[in-house]
Amino acid sequence: MSRTDILGRDEIVRLVDRFYENVRSDEKLGFIFDKVAGVDWDAHLPRMYAFWQTVLFRDGGFRGDPIGKHARLVLLTMMGREQFDRWLEIFESTVDELFVGENATHIKACAADMANVIHSKINGLPNEKFDPAKLSDEQRARYAAYRKSAD
Template sequence: MNDIEDLTSIKILVDEFYTRVRLDGLLGPVFAEVIKDDWQPHLDKMYAFWNAALFGVPGFKGNPFAKHAPLPISDDHFNRWLELFTQTVDAHFTGPMADDAKNRANLMAVMFMSKLANMKGGPGKVIM
């Protein structure tokens, strides 16, 4: 196996990952509700996102957290997302960039879970 090397590698990763997401019992319905049957715009955005995250290539525009915040998702969803992402990377790639992609995905999942928890309040916290 090779490492994640370029946009072609990213497309393989993103396409395979979202194939797994679509088939997943927990994540599939959440994505299907938002994306319906028009996956290409989301895939194109994810190609640009990972190309920027891993290789610093300009082109990604957006606010990922703002898109996810209103969805009916919990830590279970992010943990499953991370599990599928890691499985996909490990099935296709090995090397420093593959490790970096898994690390960045983990950091994003932790950040999103933390921000969502803060938005929803918690013990001793009142959100008005």
């Protein structure tokens, strides 16, 4: 099967399903999702479809608290740089396995930003990759629109 770009909901579903297959079989991360967090996959996967559709296309209707959800795990298991780097490695390799194109590249960049922000926030660390003073006008506008839609 030839790779295409991520064009809509169908590709998001395919990406998310394959990604979590990979995560669940990973020795460093699988137990965090299945045993520590006790993820209800029937509920979680549709939320992740909506999340990534919102991230990429701004039309998935996601509402939630990713930082809060991850923060509660800090007391239960390791949620350090190693875990976030592994999560990102699996995400990027899954995207590369299935897709190619502008949206595929963009979703990987979004995932990297998200991994850095969530890791920093839940571990009480400054995020050296996010300095609000260095945002471009476009990034500021996008962030403001996101915050407005999240409220």
